[in-house]
Amino acid sequence: MNNQTEQVNEELKIIVFRIKNEEYGVDVKQVKSIERMEHITRVPNTPPFVKGVINLRGVVVPIIDLRKRLGIDQQEYNDSTRIIIVNVDEMEVGLIVDEANDVIDIPISSIEPPPKVVGGVESVYLRGVAKISERLLVLLNLDQVLNPDEIRQLEKFGIE
Amino acid sequence: MDMSQYLDIFLDEAKEHLQNLNEQMLLLERDINNLDIVNEIFRSAHTLKGTSATMGFNNMATLTHEMENLLDLVRNHKMKVDSRIIDTIFSSLDILDQMVISISNGGDDSLDATEMINSLRSISSGESAEGKDQNSSSALGNGREDFLFDEYDRTILKQSIESGYSVYKILVTIEAETILKSARAFMVFHELEKYGEIIKANPPVEDLEKEDFGDHFSIILISKNQLEQVKEAVMSISEILDVNISTVTKKDLELETEDSKDIKKIEEKSQNNNSTKIQANKVSGKMVRVDIERLDELMNLFSELVIDKGRLDALANDLRNPILTDIVEHMSRISSSLQTNILNLRMVPIEQVFNRFPRMIRDLSKELNKKVNLSIIGADTELDRTVIDEIGDPLVHILRNAVDHGLESVEDRVKNNKPETGEIILKAYHSGNFIFIEITDDGKGINREKVINKAIEKGLITPESTINLTEKQVYELLLKPGFSTAERVSDISGRGVGLDVVKSKIESLGGFISIDSKLGKGTTFTIQLPLTLSIISSMLVQVQEEKYAIPLSSIIETAIVKKDEILYVQNQEVINFRGKIVPLVSLKKVFDVPNSTNDDSDEVAIVLVRKREKVAGLVVDSFIGQQEIVLKSLGTYLSQVFAISGATILGDGQVALILDTNALIK
Numbered sequence: 001m002n003n004q005t006e007q008v009n010e011e012l013k014i015i016v017f018r019i020k021n022e023e024y025g026v027d028v029k030q031v032k033s034i035e036r037m038e039h040i041t042r043v044p045n046t047p048p049f050v051k052g053v054i055n056l057r058g059v060v061v062p063i064i065d066l067r068k069r070l071g072i073d074q075q076e077y078n079d080s081t082r083i084i085i086v087n088v089d090e091m092e093v094g095l096i097v098d099e100a101n102d103v104i105d106i107p108i109s110s111i112e113p114p115p116k117v118v119g120g121v122e123s124v125y126l127r128g129v130a131k132i133s134e135r136l137l138v139l140l141n142l143d144q145v146l147n148p149d150e151i152r153q154l155e156k157f158g159i160e
Numbered sequence: 161m162d163m164s165q166y167l168d169i170f171l172d173e174a175k176e177h178l179q180n181l182n183e184q185m186l187l188l189e190r191d192i193n194n195l196d197i198v199n200e201i202f203r204s205a206h207t208l209k210g211t212s213a214t215m216g217f218n219n220m221a222t223l224t225h226e227m228e229n230l231l232d233l234v235r236n237h238k239m240k241v242d243s244r245i246i247d248t249i250f251s252s253l254d255i256l257d258q259m260v261i262s263i264s265n266g267g268d269d270s271l272d273a274t275e276m277i278n279s280l281r282s283i284s285s286g287e288s289a290e291g292k293d294q295n296s297s298s299a300l301g302n303g304r305e306d307f308l309f310d311e312y313d314r315t316i317l318k319q320s321i322e323s324g325y326s327v328y329k330i331l332v333t334i335e336a337e338t339i340l341k342s343a344r345a346f347m348v349f350h351e352l353e354k355y356g357e358i359i360k361a362n363p364p365v366e367d368l369e370k371e372d373f374g375d376h377f378s379i380i381l382i383s384k385n386q387l388e389q390v391k392e393a394v395m396s397i398s399e400i401l402d403v404n405i406s407t408v409t410k411k412d413l414e415l416e417t418e419d420s421k422d423i424k425k426i427e428e429k430s431q432n433n434n435s436t437k438i439q440a441n442k443v444s445g446k447m448v449r450v451d452i453e454r455l456d457e458l459m460n461l462f463s464e465l466v467i468d469k470g471r472l473d474a475l476a477n478d479l480r481n482p483i484l485t486d487i488v489e490h491m492s493r494i495s496s497s498l499q500t501n502i503l504n505l506r507m508v509p510i511e512q513v514f515n516r517f518p519r520m521i522r523d524l525s526k527e528l529n530k531k532v533n534l535s536i537i538g539a540d541t542e543l544d545r546t547v548i549d550e551i552g553d554p555l556v557h558i559l560r561n562a563v564d565h566g567l568e569s570v571e572d573r574v575k576n577n578k579p580e581t582g583e584i585i586l587k588a589y590h591s592g593n594f595i596f597i598e599i600t601d602d603g604k605g606i607n608r609e610k611v612i613n614k615a616i617e618k619g620l621i622t623p624e625s626t627i628n629l630t631e632k633q634v635y636e637l638l639l640k641p642g643f644s645t646a647e648r649v650s651d652i653s654g655r656g657v658g659l660d661v662v663k664s665k666i667e668s669l670g671g672f673i674s675i676d677s678k679l680g681k682g683t684t685f686t687i688q689l690p691l692t693l694s695i696i697s698s699m700l701v702q703v704q705e706e707k708y709a710i711p712l713s714s715i716i717e718t719a720i721v722k723k724d725e726i727l728y729v730q731n732q733e734v735i736n737f738r739g740k741i742v743p744l745v746s747l748k749k750v751f752d753v754p755n756s757t758n759d760d761s762d763e764v765a766i767v768l769v770r771k772r773e774k775v776a777g778l779v780v781d782s783f784i785g786q787q788e789i790v791l792k793s794l795g796t797y798l799s800q801v802f803a804i805s806g807a808t809i810l811g812d813g814q815v816a817l818i819l820d821t822n823a824l825i826k
C-alpha cells in the first residue's frame with residue numbers, strides 16, 4: 001500500500017478479475033495462484049460468505065465467495081468461475097470470482113481514492129479506483145476484506 | 161575467523177552447560193561438602209569459559225573465569241562452600257543465562273557483569289589471596305598419554321571382544337628426523353585399515369594431519385588378525401622406528417571406567433538423594449543435531465504420502481486387482497512403521513521442560529520463605545515436540561500455585577504436625593495413547609466452602625445450585641475464567657489470569673486437566689495429553705453428503721440402535737445404553753447439514769463419545785471406517801469454528817473436517 005507514496009511514474013502490477021459487470025484488481029504480490037472451481041468442503045457454523053475449504057496441493061485453504069462478501073447478488077458458478085488464492089498477513093484464503101484472465105500494469109498515479117460506493121461495494125473494502133483509458137478498475141483492500149476480527153464477530157453472531 | 165557458523169552449536173552447548181551448572185549447584189546446596197559435585201561444576205564452567213572465549217564473548221568468559229577461580233579454591237580445600245558462595249554463583253549463572261539469551265536474539269554478551277565479577281573476586285580473595293591465578297587452566301593442554309573412552313566406545317569395544325575380535329592398542333614411534341610425519345601417520349592408518357577398523361587415535365586424527373604431534377602416536381584397532389601380522393604390516397612402512405602393540409582386554413576396559421567414576425558417583429549420590437534432580441544424560445551416544453524445521457518438513461512430506469496411500473487404498477478396493485491389493489497392503493505396513501519412526505524422531509523427553517523447575521522451585525521457596533522439596537519422576541517420558549513447546553507455561557503456573565497456595569507456611573505446617581519441608585511431586589508417565597503429568601503437593605488441600613463462596617461472590621454459580629455439587633465439580637470451579645481464590649494477590653500467582661488459561665491451553669492441545677484434593681492432606685493436578693498431534697487414528701462417518709472424522713481417542717464405541725429405542729427426556733433425545741441414559745446429539749442438526757437423501761430406515765448409527773466421565777451419542781448416517789488421518793489446521797482465517805478442531809485430506813483428495821467432540825458434550 002505504501003506504493004501510493006512512491007514515485008509518480010511507478011507502476012503496479014495487478015491481477016484483474018470480474019464480478020458482475022465490474023472489473024476489480026488485486027496486487028499481484030498478494031496473489032499466490034488462480035485455480036479452477038473444485039469441490040469445496042462446507043465448514044458449518046461459519047458466516048454465509050465462507051464457502052468452506054479446499055485441498056490445495058496438500059494444504060487446507062479456506063474459500064470465501066467474494067460476491068457474498070461484498071454484498072453483491074448471487075449467481076451460479078460456471079466454467080469461467082475462478083478461485084484466486086491470495087496471501088495476506090501470512091493468511092492464505094481463496095476468493096471466488098466470476099472470471100479472472102488479465103494481468104496489467106497500471107501507473108500508480110492513475111489510482112484515485114474510492115468513491116463512497118462502487119457497484120454496491122462499500123468503500124472500506126476498496127483501496128482505490130484506477131482509470132486506464134476507457135476501463136475502470138476497482139482495487140480491493142484485501143486487509144479489510146479478509147479482516148479476521150470481522151469474521152470472528154460474525155461467527156459469534158451466527159452461533160448465538 | 162568467521163565464527164558465525166558455529167554460533168548455533170555454541171548456544172546449544174552453552175544452554176546445556178548452564179542447565180547442568182544449575183542442576184549441580186542445586187545438588188551442592190544440599191550437600192555442600194561433596195567435592196565431586198564441585199569438580200563437576202568446575203568442569204562445566206571451564207568448558208563454558210573455553211567455548212565462550214573462542215567465540216569472542218569475552219564478557220562471558222571473564223565471568224566464568226571468576227566463577228572457576230572461586231570453585232578452584234573450593235576444590236583445593238582452600239575454601240568451604242557456604243550460602244554466600246552458592247547465592248553468588250547462582251546469580252552469576254542468571255547473568256550468564258541472560259547473556260546467552262541476548263546472544264541468541266542476535267545481540268551480544270555486553271551485559272554489565274562487573275558487580276558480579278567483583279563479588280566473586282572478593283569472595284575468592286577474602287579467603288585466600290595467593291591461590292588465585294594458579295590453577296585456572298589446569299585442565300587445558302595437559303596432553304594425556306592414555307585413551308579416554310566414552311561409554312559409546314567402551315560398548316563397541318566390549319561387543320567386538322565378545323564377538324571374537326581382538327582390540328589392539330598400537331603405539332607407533334616414527335623416526336625423529338622424518339620430514340613428512342603426517343604422511344607416515346597416514347600410511348600407518350591406511351595399512352591398518354586393511355586389517356580392521358580404527359576406533360580412536362591419540363592424538364586425534366585432525367592433530368595428526370596437522371603434524372601436531374611428537375614422534376609417536378597411538379591407535380585403537382579392532383581386528384580379526386593376529387597381533388604379529390598387524391605389527392609386521394606397520395613395520396613394513398619405512399621410517400617407522402618402533403611399533404608396540406598390546407591387546408586390550410575386557411578387564412582393561414573396565415579399568416578405563418575409572419576415568420568417569422566421579423561422574424558415576426554424582427549420579428549415584430543423586431539417586432540416593434531422591435529429590436530435585438533430573439540427571440542430564442552423561443552418556444553421549446553418537447548423535448546428530450537436526451534442525452526442527454527439517455523434521456517438520458519430513459513430517460509434512462510423510463503426510464502427503466499417507467494421503468496418497470489412502471487414495472491407493474480406495475483404488476485397490478474399487479479395482480479388486482489382487483496384485484494391486486497386495487502392493488497396497490505391503491505399502492500400508494511400511495508406511496505405518498515409517499510413521500512410528502518419524503513420530504519417534506519427534507519425541508523428546510519431557511525432561512526438557514522439567515529441568516528448569518528445580519531452580520524455579522528453589523527461588524520460589526526462598527522468596528516465600530517456605531521449605532519445599534521437589535521430586536521429579538518420569539522425566540524421561542517422551543512427548544511430541546509440539547506438545548513439549550506448549551506445556552511449559554501451564555506447568556509453571558500449576559507449580560507456582562502449588563508452592564504459593566498449596567503448601568502452608570513453615571509455622572502452619574509445624575502446627576498441624578506436618579514436616580517443615582513441603583513435598584511437591586512432579587510425575588510424568590505414559591498410559592495408552594496418552595501422557596499423564598501429575599503435580600501433587602502435601603499442602604492444605606482445597607477448601608470446599610471457600611471455593612463455593614468465592615464462586616458465588618464472583619457470580620459463577622448461584623447459591624441454590626451449590627447443594628448437590630460433587631467434590632470434582634467444586635474443584636472445576638477453580639478452572640473457570642474469572643476465578644482466583646488467593647486472598648491477597650501475590651507476586652507468584654493469583655493475578656486473576658489463572659487456571660482457566662491453563663485449562664484452555666491444555667484443551668487446545670487435545671488434553672484434559674482435573675483436580676483432586678483432600679483437605680489438610682494436599683492437592684493433585686492431573687494433566688492428560690495426547691502422545692502426538694500430527695497423525696491421529698479416527699473414525700470416518702457420513703452425514704448426508706458430508707464426511708467427518710472423529711478422533712478414536714474420544715470414542716468409546718459405536719452402535720446401531722432402533723429408532724423406537726430413542727426416548728425423550730425434557731425434549732432431549734436420549735437412549736438407554738447399557739443401563740445408562742445417554743443424551744443424543746444429531747450432527748445433522750448441529751452442523752446444519754443440507755438434506756440430500758430421505759431417511760426412511762428404522763435404525764440410526766451412533767458414535768458414543770466421552771469427555772471424561774460424561775458420555776454422549778453422536779447420531780450419524782453411517783460409519784465409513786477407521787483411518788489414520790493427518791491433522792491439518794483450517795488456517796488462521798478460520799481459527800475458531802464451533803466443534804471443529806481441524807481438517808484432513810482424504811484418499812479422494814477431498815477435505816474432511818475433524819470433530820472436536822468436547823464442544824458437543826455439555
